[in-house]
Amino acid sequence: MEQLSAGSKLDQAFEELAEEKSISFELDLDTDPRSLKALDASSDPEPGEELTDEVAGLLSDMKFSVTVQSKKPIAESGEKDYVGMALKISNKDGDLTEYRVIGDYTYLRSDVNALGKAMGFPVPSVKDLPPEAGGLKKVLEGEWVKIDTKEMAKTSAEMGAESGAEPEPEPTLGAKTQKRLLEALRRTIAREVDFKTADDKDGSEHITATAPFRTLITEFLGEIRPLAKHLPPGMELPTDKDLKDAPNAKVTADFTLKNGELTQVSVDLAKLAENAKVKKLGLVVRMRDGRTPKAPAGATELNMDEILGGFGAALMDAEGFLEDEEGFLEEAA
Template sequence: MEQLSAGKKLDEAFEKLGKEKSISFEFGLDTDARTLKELDSSTDPEPGDELPEEVADLLSGAKIKVTVQSRKPLDESGEKDYVGMALKVGTEDGDLVEYRVIGDYTYIRSDIDALGEVIGAPVPSAQDLPPEAGGLKDALAGKWVKIDMKEMERTAAEMGAEPGAKPSPEPTLDARTQRQLLDALRETIAREVDFRSAGEKDGSEHITATAPFRTLVTEFFDEIRPLAKKLPPGAEMPTAKDFADAPNTKVTADFTLKNGELSEVYVDLAELAENAKVKKLGLVVRMSEGQAPTAPAGATELDMDEILGGFGAAMMGAEGVGEEGPLEEDFTEDAA
């Protein structure tokens, strides 16, 4: 009875999410840089391929927030129904990358210097660009820029197609197929997952769901295999053999419900690490009512000629190669 009651409450919470037309998700890891370095070392990386300290710090503290908005309830929406989307990657020190999709335009801004520190490599500078590359200069300065996606699609099609050829339509996942995927996931969860009520805390109800990892993912892909032909090209379906080496230890997720609505999911991944030194490794997902993404004011539009020409010049400058040959500063010795 407890299994049925807890599972029903969780199913109803997900149904409420599906009735929303806009929603936000925030993803983050509950761990530290030392743990991520330990996980990396347990895979025996080749010398020089170890996880950099800067990347471990970023991953342990990064938060990824995604917002989607549709004309219809989310559980009835196909790809063409979505009218706005926003994604932001940030840390305690500030935002690294943010982009928004509004209509036919994609808006982007980023902290180029911070990204350069994370990847441990020189990044393009606005000084490396020709004077006419005003939009890319703004992009490298951390300002909002926008790209006409229709124009980008046309240019990409023209570059790779015969003269006069029409661009092929982008593959989409229709609403019916999305519902079938969701139904397959629900059936797998109902069959393989053990639900338990974990009581109330701070005015919220907690429900735990526990399942063996390899069994769960294998059964799920077996359920959706008949839908493989409906998926976009390139979405290859893994087989049971692909999961043979995956750990089958039990993974537990804690779901937080406020007034019957799902507000947070915490998945404990420590057992999957199969490493005694890994004590704390979790994935946290927080849900909230989505604010409709808006187009940033004053964004500079980039045209394709500017992107193709200016960005190439910037990258050559960042690599220390220009008309006069390599720059005097040798980055190779510094990196060593």
């Protein structure tokens, strides 16, 4: 009875969330630099590509704030239904970077100096930019800038495409396919996950869900294989053989409900590392009231020629910048 009741409560909470047209949440990495470095070391990085203390400290302290807004309920939304998105990355010292997509424009601002210092790569100086690159000076000064989203996507596609080839459309996942994937996930959870409930003093309810990782993933993929033809190009599903070496340790997720509404989810992933030195490795998602992403006032518009010409040249002149940036992206992934 407890299993059925807990599963039903979670199902209802997620259904209510899916009916919202705007969802906001915060994602924290519940970890520490020592655990991240131990996890990195177990992946056997090449000499010189090990996770540095500075990067491990930056990643362990990051918080991601996300808002998504649609014209329709989230559960029924396809790519064209979304009208606003905002992502902010911050740490204990303040905001590191922020990104918003609203209307025809993508808005950006970053604390370039803080990122450069933490990541150990040189940051171009304002004096390194040509006189006509006024907008790019705003980037280095941490001010808001905006870029035409279609122009940015077109340029990115052209740069990634082979010479003379037509840029391929971005892969999309239709609303119907999303719904069928969610139904497959529900069936898998009902079969493979053990639930327990407990009450808190503040009136909230905790539901813990525990399942062996490899079994859960394998069963879920088995459920969705019939949907493979409906998935966007490039979304290849791993085979059971691919998953045979995945850890099968039990993973527990803790869901907090207040008045039936989902308020927080925390997941402990340390056991999946299969490394005794990884003491703390988890994710915490805190739900927030749905907000409406707004375009920041006074943003300076940039065009792609200005970005590729002025800023690109300045970055190329900064010795070692590109190599350090690639190393950061690999470590962050």
